[in-house]
Amino acid sequence: MKILRVIPSIDLKAGGPISGARNIDSELIKNGHTVEVLCLDDPDAKKYALDYPATVHVLPGSKGHYRYNNHIVNWLKENASRFDAVIVNGLWQYHSFAVWRAVSNSGTPYFVFTHGMLDPWFKKAYPLKHLKKWFYWPWAEYRVLRDAKAVFFTSEEERIQSRKSFWLYRCNEVVTPYGTLPPPSEAEKLSSLFLEKHPELANKKIILFLSRIHEKKGCDILIEAFAQTASQNHNYHLVIAGPDQTGWVSELKILAMKLGISEQISWPGMLSGDIKWGAFYASVAYCLPSHQENFGIAVAEALACGKPVLISNKVNIWREIEADQSGFVDDDTVSGTVSNLNKLFALNDNDLETMKSNALKTFQGRFNISNAATELVNTIQGHLHH
Structure with missing residues (x-):
């Protein structure tokens, strides 16, 4: 299979999603699949790309915390047809909406890992941020999830919790195993x-x-x-x-x-x-x-x-x-x-x-x-x- 992974950053300091993605990608490649990664890092992130197990395309020029990037939709429209599937990692930044804009009506299906970003804890901990997300939700992330072939949750608990953040919610839920590579043994x-x-x-x-x-x-x-x-x-x-x-x-x-x-x-x-x-x-x-x-x-x-x-x-x-x-x-x-x-x-x-x-x-x-x-x-x- 040929898979394109779209993720905001490949810097390991960004936390769990990228280390999980790296591990899965090295395993997929080992099993004979082709993986390419599209990220919205700054140009100096090319150094992270050097030891990434897959081919990485860095699209610089993203703006603000939302990482709006006016090149990504065109890049996806030109390249998505080369892949059997697109995997989106994470929500609430432009990359997920860009995939929806570029790919939802094409022949290439896309899948989404939410990485806990729909957990209702955020609603309680950051009520103002949650309110801002509501303005954005109906015309962006709601559609991203609704039109994905499947939305991946890494535990049953995550799937259950994710339904509680927004009453407007529709997607094809799939619980899929997740994990990490075995450690060095010495x-x-x-x-x-x-x-x-x-x-x-x-x-x-x-x-x-x-x-x-x-x-x-x-x-x-x-x-x-x-x-x-x-x-x-x-x-x-x-x-x-x-x-x-x-x-x-x-x-x-x-x-x-x-x-x-x-x-x-x-x-x-x-x-x-x-x-x-x-x-x-x-x-x-x-x-x-x-x-x-x-x-x-x-x-x-x-x-x-x-x-x-x-x-x-x-x-x-x-x-x-x-x-x-x-x-x-x-x-x-x-x-x-x-x-x-x-x-x-x-x-x-x-x-x-x-x-x-x-x-x-x-x-x-x-x-x-x-x-x-x-x-x-x-x-x-x-x-x-x-």
């Missing part, structure tokens, strides 16, 4: 590599948060919950790793200082490659008390490294984690996070080992990208023949 070596870079963590039991540092992710909740449990557990150390997208880290550090746990928290910034995998392998558990998480690629990565995950029930794969007993799930509150941490601290060695092996099984059975790539192709082909 656990000891990678763990040592990470600890060499962060000698203060030697002999510590690490609780890892690895994601964008953003209010949606509940970092403040995690710090407060850790402060309540850390005094009885001096050997535990919190690592909060990830890009600081909104300049929140300085505030979080002040919070940690007020709570008297600055010494028990490290802030290594954004981690990637071997150092990132080393951080997972060096940890006892991964913690994400997020207020809204469509899938949580980093949760799947932690499971792939055999690490129990402590997550909130706003991470949309929480049902799978609970069913497989590969972590602990509670509310996205301080008390919910305290409860998750205390359950982890109370595990004996045997129970911890069982949970680690459950984590690995959850990854292999549910979130291994090779299953997701195969299923994606089958789903697209099934819709092409309708």
Whole structure:
């Protein structure tokens, strides 16, 4: 199959959608499919394109947060017929509406991954933004979803939640597996590599948060919950790793200082490659008390490294984690996070080992990208023949 992926940015700092897309694309190519990517990055994004597994077309000149770009519709009209299908990643920026404008009446079908962008949490958290979206919804994103061959949701929970944001809503919903690539296997070596870079963590039991540092992710909740449990557990150390997208880290550090746990928290910034995998392998558990998480690629990565995950029930794969007993799930509150941490601290060695092996099984059975790539192709082909 020949697939065109349209995504606003291929910069990994942009968060989950692009790392998921990269992983799926490398798997599709491995399976003999052709993938090309169209993005609206600045010209200097060509550097991200160099190590992308597929051919990347960068269309510079996008304006504002919406990334309006007057070249994209023409590019799509000229090129879409070369592909069997177009995949749109994400909503609320011009790329999705541009695909609808260029492709909806052509012979090339398009499919949409919403990536949690219809979650009703945004309506509660940003009511003014939601109002602005309502003005835009009926003539743009509503049509984008309505006319797509299928709209992909990466969990049953996401599908259910997505219906609650706008009463004007119609699309062909499909739940499709999602996930990540298996990690490199040299656990000891990678763990040592990470600890060499962060000698203060030697002999510590690490609780890892690895994601964008953003209010949606509940970092403040995690710090407060850790402060309540850390005094009885001096050997535990919190690592909060990830890009600081909104300049929140300085505030979080002040919070940690007020709570008297600055010494028990490290802030290594954004981690990637071997150092990132080393951080997972060096940890006892991964913690994400997020207020809204469509899938949580980093949760799947932690499971792939055999690490129990402590997550909130706003991470949309929480049902799978609970069913497989590969972590602990509670509310996205301080008390919910305290409860998750205390359950982890109370595990004996045997129970911890069982949970680690459950984590690995959850990854292999549910979130291994090779299953997701195969299923994606089958789903697209099934819709092409309708």
